[in-house]
Amino acid sequence: MITKLKSYLNKTENAAPLAIFRVFFGLMMCLSILRFWYHGWIEKLYIDPDFHFKYYYFEWVRSLGDYNYLLFFICGISALFIAFGLKYRLAIILFFLSFTYIELIDKTTYLNHYYFISVLSFLMIFLPANATFSIDNLRRKKSFNQIPNWTIDSIKLLLGIVYFYAGISKINSDWLFSAMPLKIWLPSKYDLPIIGNNLMQQDWFHYAMSWSGMFYDLFIPFLLLNKRTRTFAFVLVVFFHVFTRILFPIGMFPYIMIVATLIFFDARVHEKIIATMKCLLKPFRRNISTPKAQDIYPFSRRKILLPIIAIFFVFQILFPFRYLRYENELFWTEEGYRLSWRVMLMEKAGLTTFKIANSKTGQYFYADNTDFLTAFQEKQMSCQPDFILEYAHYLGDHFTAKGHKNLQVYAESYVALNGRLSTQYIDPTVDLYQEKESFKPKNWILPFKDDIKGF
Amino acid sequence: MKKIVLSLFAIAMFVTCTESDDIGESVGTSDDFNRQAMLTNWADNIIIPAIQDLSLDLETLSTDKDAFLAAPNQATLDAVRVSWLEAYKTWQYVEMFNIGKAEELNYAFQMNIYPTNSSDIKSNITSGTYDLASVNNNDAVGFPAVDYMLYALSNSDTEILEIYTSASNFDAYKTYLSDLVNQMQSLTTTVLNDWTSNYRTIFVNSTANTATSSANKLTNDFIFYYEKGLRANKFGIPAGVFSTTPFNDKVEAFYNKEVSKVLALTALEATQDFFNGKSYNSLATGESFNSYLTYLNTIRQGEDLSALINNQFNTAESKIKLLSNSFSLQVDTENIKMLEAYDELQRAVVLLKVDMIQAMNISIDYVDADGD
Numbered sequence: 001m002i003t004k005l006k007s008y009l010n011k012t013e014n015a016a017p018l019a020i021f022r023v024f025f026g027l028m029m030c031l032s033i034l035r036f037w038y039h040g041w042i043e044k045l046y047i048d049p050d051f052h053f054k055y056y057y058f059e060w061v062r063s064l065g066d067y068n069y070l071l072f073f074i075c076g077i078s079a080l081f082i083a084f085g086l087k088y089r090l091a092i093i094l095f096f097l098s099f100t101y102i103e104l105i106d107k108t109t110y111l112n113h114y115y116f117i118s119v120l121s122f123l124m125i126f127l128p129a130n131a132t133f134s135i136d137n138l139r140r141k142k143s144f145n146q147i148p149n150w151t152i153d154s155i156k157l158l159l160g161i162v163y164f165y166a167g168i169s170k171i172n173s174d175w176l177f178s179a180m181p182l183k184i185w186l187p188s189k190y191d192l193p194i195i196g197n198n199l200m201q202q203d204w205f206h207y208a209m210s211w212s213g214m215f216y217d218l219f220i221p222f223l224l225l226n227k228r229t230r231t232f233a234f235v236l237v238v239f240f241h242v243f244t245r246i247l248f249p250i251g252m253f254p255y256i257m258i259v260a261t262l263i264f265f266d267a268r269v270h271e272k273i274i275a276t277m278k279c280l281l282k283p284f285r286r287n288i289s290t291p292k293a294q295d296i297y298p299f300s301r302r303k304i305l306l307p308i309i310a311i312f313f314v315f316q317i318l319f320p321f322r323y324l325r326y327e328n329e330l331f332w333t334e335e336g337y338r339l340s341w342r343v344m345l346m347e348k349a350g351l352t353t354f355k356i357a358n359s360k361t362g363q364y365f366y367a368d369n370t371d372f373l374t375a376f377q378e379k380q381m382s383c384q385p386d387f388i389l390e391y392a393h394y395l396g397d398h399f400t401a402k403g404h405k406n407l408q409v410y411a412e413s414y415v416a417l418n419g420r421l422s423t424q425y426i427d428p429t430v431d432l433y434q435e436k437e438s439f440k441p442k443n444w445i446l447p448f449k450d451d452i453k454g455f
Numbered sequence: 456m457k458k459i460v461l462s463l464f465a466i467a468m469f470v471t472c473t474e475s476d477d478i479g480e481s482v483g484t485s486d487d488f489n490r491q492a493m494l495t496n497w498a499d500n501i502i503i504p505a506i507q508d509l510s511l512d513l514e515t516l517s518t519d520k521d522a523f524l525a526a527p528n529q530a531t532l533d534a535v536r537v538s539w540l541e542a543y544k545t546w547q548y549v550e551m552f553n554i555g556k557a558e559e560l561n562y563a564f565q566m567n568i569y570p571t572n573s574s575d576i577k578s579n580i581t582s583g584t585y586d587l588a589s590v591n592n593n594d595a596v597g598f599p600a601v602d603y604m605l606y607a608l609s610n611s612d613t614e615i616l617e618i619y620t621s622a623s624n625f626d627a628y629k630t631y632l633s634d635l636v637n638q639m640q641s642l643t644t645t646v647l648n649d650w651t652s653n654y655r656t657i658f659v660n661s662t663a664n665t666a667t668s669s670a671n672k673l674t675n676d677f678i679f680y681y682e683k684g685l686r687a688n689k690f691g692i693p694a695g696v697f698s699t700t701p702f703n704d705k706v707e708a709f710y711n712k713e714v715s716k717v718l719a720l721t722a723l724e725a726t727q728d729f730f731n732g733k734s735y736n737s738l739a740t741g742e743s744f745n746s747y748l749t750y751l752n753t754i755r756q757g758e759d760l761s762a763l764i765n766n767q768f769n770t771a772e773s774k775i776k777l778l779s780n781s782f783s784l785q786v787d788t789e790n791i792k793m794l795e796a797y798d799e800l801q802r803a804v805v806l807l808k809v810d811m812i813q814a815m816n817i818s819i820d821y822v823d824a825d826g827d
Contacts, residue, residue, distance in 0.1 A: 111825060187754055188816035190490070191663035203754065251825035349813045351805050365698050366691075414805040421758045422809040 009306070012146040012296055014267030015131040016274055019085070021155060022129035023277070024259040026083025029095065029117070032252045033076035042068055045109055049374050051394055052106040053387050056437055061104040068105075074098045082124075085134020089125070096121040107387075108380045112343045113253040116162060123158060123312065126305055127151045128297045133274050137291040144297040154309060155263055158316065160221035165320050165341040167217030172454030174331075174346070175214065179206035180418040181347035182213075189247060216240055224264040237261045248344065326441050331417055332448035334384055335441060350383030350415035350425060354392060356399050359406040359431075367395050383415045385426070385442050392432035409433040423449060488750040489742060494659040494669050496732050496741030503655065504735035505548040505725075506647045512542035513640040520636045524629045527619040529612060536605050540714060542639075543598050547722040548735065551680035554672055555658065556649035563684070564593045565642055570705050571599035573607070580624070580631045587638045596635060599708070604632045606710035664817070671817050674744075678807050681726055686800040689719045693786050694793040701790050706782040715782035720775055723800075727768045744811065751814050760814060764806045771799035 036042060046052075046068045054061065064071055075098035081091035100118045103109070128147050130136040137143035174180040183206045190196045199205050216236065223233035241254035262269070299305065323336030330337055331346050357364035369378045372394070381387040392409040400407050408431040416422035423446075426432075430444040516538040523531035550563050557563065565588065575595040579585040587596050608618045608628070619625055619632075650658075661669040687697070688707070695701030706715045728735075732743025745761040752759065774796040779785040785793050 113825075183755055184813065184816050187751065188664050190488075191665070191668075201754065206754075249825055253825075347813060347816075349809050351809050363699055366696050368697055414809055416809045416813050419755050419757050419813065421760075421763070422805055 009148065009150055011149040013149045013152055014271070015128070015144055015147040015297065016133070016267045016270035017263050017265070018127060018129050018147060018152050018155070019131065019133040020270045020273050021260070021263045022085060022088070022124070023083050023133070024262070025120075025124070025256075026079050026081070028252065028256045028259060029079035029099075030076050030083065032256075033072055033079060035252060037069075037072060037076075042072055044374075045376070046102070046105055049106070049377060051372055051377075051391075053108050053377065053381070053390055055104055055107050056386070056439075058104045061101060063105045068102075071098055071102060075102065082129075085130040085136050088130035088134060088136055092121060092124050092129075096125060106377075107338075108377045110338060111253075112341055113250070113256075115339055117256075119316070120155075120158060123154060123309070126309060127154065128299075131297045133277075141291045142294055143291040144294050146295055147297045148299070150309075152263065154313070155260075156221075156225070157313065159260060159263070160225075161316055162341050163217050163221050166343045167214055167219075168455050169340070169342045169345055170210075170214035170217060172452055174418050174452050175210050176454070178418070179203075179210045181345075182206045182209050184347050184419055185247070192246070224261060227266075230264060234261060234265075244344075328441065328445065329448040329450075329452055331452055332415075333442060333445050334386075346418055348383045348415065348417050349379075350413060350422070352382040352388055352411055352413035352426070354395055355410040355412060355428075356395060356404065357408040357410060358404065359408050361406075367399075372398070382413070383425070385445050386437060388413060388426060389432055389435060389437055389442070392435075396433040407433060417448075420450060488747060490662045490670060490747075491659060493732070493742035493747060494662065496734075496743065497673065497729075498650070498655050498658050500734040500736075500739070500741055501729060501732070502552050503647075503650050505545065506552075506643065506650060508735065509542060509545045509549050510640075510643050510647050512538065512545045513636070513643055516542050517636050517640050520633060524619070524633060527616050529616065532605070532612065532616060536711075539598070539601055539605060540711070543708065543714070543718060544721045546598060547718060548725040548728075550684055550722070551677055551726065551729065552673070553676045553680070554669070555654040556646045560642060560645065561590075561593075562642055562646055564590075566597040566639060567599065567684075567707075568593045568597060569599035569602075569688070569707055570709060571595060571597075571603050573603055576600055576603060576631070580627045583627055583630075587634060597639060600635050601632070601639075602708050602710045604628070604635065606712075674812070674815070674817050677726075677729065677744075678804075678812070681807060682804050685719070685722050685726060686797065686804060689715070689722065689782075690793060690797040690800060693782055694790055694797055695786075696794070696797055701786045701793075703783040703786045706786070709783060712781050712783065714780065716775065716778055716780045719782070720772065723768065723772055723775065727765065727772075730764065730768070748811060748814055755814065757814075760806065760810055764803060764811065767799070767803040767806055771796065771803060774799045 046063050047065060049063075052063055074094060078091045078095040078098065081087055082095060096118065099114075099121060103114050103118060128144070128151060131144040131147050133143075170176070183203075186200045186206055186209065189200045192200060220233055220236065220240075223229040223236070226233075238258055241258050244250060245254040320340035323330045323340070326333065326335040328335065331348070353369065354367045355364050356367055369381075373381060373391070381391050388411055392411060396407055396409045410428055410430070411426040411432055412428055413425040414422040415425040425446060427444045427446055432444065435442075435444060516535065519531070519534045519538045523535045525531075546567060550567060553563055572594040575592065579592070579595055585592060585595075606615075608615045618628055622628065658669045661667075664671065666672075691697060693702050693706045707718050708714045730743060731745045732741045734740070745765075748761045748764075749759075752761075774792075777792055778796060779788070782793065
């Protein structure tokens with residue numbers, strides 16, 4: 001076993017796939033940052049709001065105000081450096097830090113996709129993605145044709161985990177036996193040409209999409225791994241992501257995934273891509289001498305590196321299952337829901353208002369959420385318990401500072417999940433100002449009055 | 456097998472057609488719910504007739520105002536007051552349609568911001584130079600300002616009439632009252648003309664499901680109005696729901712003292728009628744939120760949301776009927792009943808804002824960012 005592992009770790013492979021992955025990753029990230037900037041979202045999401053919802057343990061992360069633009073600038077430039085393979089190690093570290101910092105500013109904007117980018121860029125810090133086809137080669141006058149197998153496999157594994165776990169989470173009674181939430185989402189796409197008015201309204205179609213979505217997520221990693229099904233799988237990948245892009249507002253992510261799955265193809269494909277790119281770059285390369293090709297990329301600190309990668313993957317595999325520690329319905333309480341590749345899995349909406357009371361006099365009034373939160377923040381806050389608690393404390397602190405005494409904060413919260421009628425969500429008799437955030441079950445969430453079976 | 460072929464065809468269509476933001480009129484009619492019919496019903500049977508009626512009411516108000524200003528006496532004053540109330544009731548059917556020209560002009564802000572600011576009104580009268588359309592004058596114009604001019608310039612009707620006849624600057628008072636009514640009339644004419652000449656066509660043809668399409672915008676307007684204009688302004692704020700103490704002076708038609716309940720009931724009826732697609736001028740009903748939810752429920756097989764919402768409106772109505780004609784008085788004497796009415800209205804907000812919006816999959820207060 002150990003010898004097998006040792007020989008696997010020593011196996012090497014053509015460096016081209018990782019280089020191409022690096023190029024596309026960098027370009028896509030740079031584009032994403034530009035798009036974000038262009039839409040005015042930096043201002044809207046990170047500068048305008050007076051208050052930001054924090055991740056537990058990351059309360060110290062602050063919005064940098066107008067300097068957020070600098071943060072995005074660093075992030076975008078480092079993405080470009082990654083694409084060029086210029087000062088790659090520094091660039092990917094800067095990218096990981098700046099991107100992750102941005103995401104940590106406000107969990108209102110949390111998307112699995114963003115988490116994926118953070119995780120992937122962290123992994124890429126340890127990979128020799130600049131071994132070949134990079135400016136670093138030219139500067140060093142050395143390029144490496146071969147890199148260890150595991151470096152490419154680790155990206156395949158991460159992609160595989162993302163898909164497979166997304167598939168597992170779809171194995172639940174709402175998704176498979178009620179076709180929820182697709183039954184809500186698809187009929188509202190009545191304005192799509194040709195199919196909007198018929199197919200999108202059909203019961204069987206909602207089920208077909210639910211089931212095929214689950215099978216796609218579960219099996220696509222394996223279909224991509226298998227040489228004989230790879231091309232077919234890639235066609236599926238393209239179709240699936242273009243399809244979801246048409247149906248849902250998911251920004252750049254589909255394109256990122258399509259490009260990422262190219263890594264499953266063997267090196268010949270990537271060498272062809274490199275050749276094409278070199279051809280396009282020809283006018284700029286006249287005076288550049290080709291770097292001396294060396295064989296195997298030498299890892300200097302393998303002893304530290306491999307355990308880091310191993311721990312990283314153990315974490316990735318176990319962390320999404322942390323929800324098993326909680327008894328209540330996962331979709332309802334969302335304890336252990338985020339950071340687990342539960343993508344487009346439920347339709348949840350709520351309305352939550354806060355009663356600010358004086359425990360001595362019994363007097364109370366309701367806070368106006370629009371005084372404190374943006375529409376987007378209010379929407380996210382209304383149906384997620386950790387947001388509700390954090391905001392209750394914010395309101396408590398705010399009104400205490402204004403001179404209110406003996407302050408209590410109660411939530412009146414109604415939430416609807418996957419088309420079920422809305423029901424009261426938070427125990428209205430619990431003073432949230434006295435409750436503390438923790439990983440313990442939140443017993444002030446009222447129980448879910450139904451049963452969703454499965455993962 | 457047929458379904459597989461059809462699915463593959465759909466797949467082919469998806470791949471070939473590119474994403475589009477506003478496709479406009481939908482193709483084909485195999486979908487059982489006709490959204491354009493809903494928009495047409497809203498425009499032709501509800502919105503335009505209501506604004507037309509308001510326009511007529513304001514014309515009457517204007518005529519009566521002219522008669523009053525020509526000969527201020529108890530009879531002409533009473534006549535203006537009657538036509539003011541009639542127009543104010545009709546206004547309750549119009550306020551929620553903050554779309555098109557109304558949105559552009561901030562129509563509702565120029566028609567019904569209360570409490571009105573009496574010192575602003577007085578200083579306008581004294582200075583004699585004012586721009587009634589200015590944002591700064593939003594609380595010195597519209598129905599609430601007329602309310603003040605007709606009921607609160609002094610302690611008795613005799614004294615009020617004196618202000619319009621023998622006070623030192625009685626002409627300035629006359630001019631201000633006249634300008635107020637004329638401004639309301641001209642705004643309404645502008646909004647109405649835009650609907651009939653131009654906006655109606657745009658409105659009924661914008662059938663896509665995007666942030667800027669008619670149904671989505673009007674749904675947002677409707678819920679916003681119900682939550683803010685009806686629930687908060689008419690009940691919550693005076694009852695002290697959002698403050699440590701109640702405010703008896705923040706009710707609608709504060710100076711008249713007798714009609715805040717009738718206006719609120721009219722507004723609730725207007726809301727419910729719109730929800731059910733009931734024509735403004737008759738008992739006929741057409742496509743509406745009600746029928747749309749019923750259609751969606753045939754797909755979803757969930758709770759009968761339309762019935763739940765109608766029941767909740769009815770419960771709220773019965774609670775409001777228990778209140779005094781003057782909400783000021785109600786707040787002062789037995790505020791708990793005011794709060795109970797508020798609570799029932801709030802229950803409908805949950806049904807509208809959470810359940811109805813979820814069923815229709817319309818984004819509320821459109822959030823312009825990526826989803827998962």
